[in-house]
Amino acid sequence: MTVRVRLAPSPTGNLHLGTARTGIFNWLFARHHGGQFLLRIEDTDLERSRPEYTQNILDGLKWLGITWDEGPFFQSQRMDLYRQKIQELLDRGLAYRAYDTPEELDAMREAQKAQNQAPRYDNRHRNLTPEQRAEYEAAGRPAVIRFIIDDNREIAWNDLVRGTVTWKGSDLGGDMVIARQSASDTIGQPLYNFVVVVDDMDMAISHVIRGEDHIGNTPKQILLYEALGATVPQFGHTPLILNQQGAKLSKRDGVTSISDFQKMGYTPEAIANYMSLLGWSPPEGMNEIFALTEAAQQFGFERVNKAGAKFDWDKLNWINSQYLHHMQIAQLTDLLIPYWQAAGYEFDWQGDRAWLEQVTALIAPSLARLDEAVPMTEYLFTPQLGFADDAKAQMQQKDADTAVSAVAEALPESGLTQEAAQEIVQQVVKSKGLKKGLVMKTLRAALTGSLQGPDLVQSWILLNHLGQDKLRLQQALALVER
Numbered sequence: 001m002t003v004r005v006r007l008a009p010s011p012t013g014n015l016h017l018g019t020a021r022t023g024i025f026n027w028l029f030a031r032h033h034g035g036q037f038l039l040r041i042e043d044t045d046l047e048r049s050r051p052e053y054t055q056n057i058l059d060g061l062k063w064l065g066i067t068w069d070e071g072p073f074f075q076s077q078r079m080d081l082y083r084q085k086i087q088e089l090l091d092r093g094l095a096y097r098a099y100d101t102p103e104e105l106d107a108m109r110e111a112q113k114a115q116n117q118a119p120r121y122d123n124r125h126r127n128l129t130p131e132q133r134a135e136y137e138a139a140g141r142p143a144v145i146r147f148i149i150d151d152n153r154e155i156a157w158n159d160l161v162r163g164t165v166t167w168k169g170s171d172l173g174g175d176m177v178i179a180r181q182s183a184s185d186t187i188g189q190p191l192y193n194f195v196v197v198v199d200d201m202d203m204a205i206s207h208v209i210r211g212e213d214h215i216g217n218t219p220k221q222i223l224l225y226e227a228l229g230a231t232v233p234q235f236g237h238t239p240l241i242l243n244q245q246g247a248k249l250s251k252r253d254g255v256t257s258i259s260d261f262q263k264m265g266y267t268p269e270a271i272a273n274y275m276s277l278l279g280w281s282p283p284e285g286m287n288e289i290f291a292l293t294e295a296a297q298q299f300g301f302e303r304v305n306k307a308g309a310k311f312d313w314d315k316l317n318w319i320n321s322q323y324l325h326h327m328q329i330a331q332l333t334d335l336l337i338p339y340w341q342a343a344g345y346e347f348d349w350q351g352d353r354a355w356l357e358q359v360t361a362l363i364a365p366s367l368a369r370l371d372e373a374v375p376m377t378e379y380l381f382t383p384q385l386g387f388a389d390d391a392k393a394q395m396q397q398k399d400a401d402t403a404v405s406a407v408a409e410a411l412p413e414s415g416l417t418q419e420a421a422q423e424i425v426q427q428v429v430k431s432k433g434l435k436k437g438l439v440m441k442t443l444r445a446a447l448t449g450s451l452q453g454p455d456l457v458q459s460w461i462l463l464n465h466l467g468q469d470k471l472r473l474q475q476a477l478a479l480v481e482r
């Protein structure tokens, strides 16, 4: 059998984390089996679908490296096919027009509630007499189209993730609406559960891999496949992505879309890597840092968990840091420049590339996210740097001013090297009889405006190249209260 899978996002929002993860599982499965991965944009909800969301979804998938072999197909362009199939069901007596008004349906549900029954359509228009139908038509009542569901059916499938799943026909809420209300001689807008089945049939999808939130749709869809005379594909329902408290991940957890991760400074490789691990465990012995192509060789549903996958920021940050730490400095510099520019830092980005790469090399080992480079390098890019409280306090220490003045006097105009910097410190320690620790700590406070930060001597050399070090030392001295 040829494996053909699809991702079917609705463009009612930016590419969501859960959708992207489903996309990755589909992609991995397709590549593992040498099959095809299709992309279908489910834009039948005309009010909520937006072209900019479609664009965001396509861009996000490409950014992650989730390439598709066919599509994107747009459901909005396939309405004729859906209506044709609905007509077929009407002609064969497998679907019918139901003329209930919203008020009548509300009253029906109220009555069910009053009797402690679960709300469902009671199929009251399934067997209207020709006279009753003619009456509704004459009155100009609009109708939905309902697909007949046999309450006595038992529907079962062997889920790739969950094993055997069974549903009773009587738990499906009665005959289901497959087209919205419209004038009774037309077919209204075809609805999700129906169009998905028509598309998956038409696109010869072999495996439907999607989020667990769709599990309740599957029995209805299976009945539709049967009614339309198609082979039922295999289904795999992937576990939900949960927050650390075990609730479904939501906007409140600070994660929504893939473009947010992009802005926050995660690399696409790290995101794709981490999301592969949300619900899938690689075989023992496989490194946790892997490219999607490597994961594709190993991927299979026997190692996809049933339980929800907890989203773990620490793990994601660790994975991202692994990618950043092993990246070529030139490439990392290219990725950092937009963050520095967005922060408003000014620099000769093209002209002084060598200096920039030294900055990158300096901070690379401590970066977990690209955006962290902005605060980490503020002292290098900000000529009018303020001093943090701890740095101010350090300048008030006994002998701090002596250390800073002595260093300032010994400074070369430019061309400071590691050796020269060490030499200056040694000399000041010796000639002024100061502790080396005090000199270094005070220098850090004076040069970088803070007591925390990357390697001091290297920072000093970078500032010296900009002609900033002497100025900083003078500014720091001005802080000292005498």
Ligand code: GLU
Pocket (backbone or CB within 6 Å): 007, 008, 009, 010, 042, 196, 209, 210, 211, 214
């Ligand atoms: N359009 C649905 C969604 O965005 C997916 C439908 C499916 O995969 O069957 O959730």
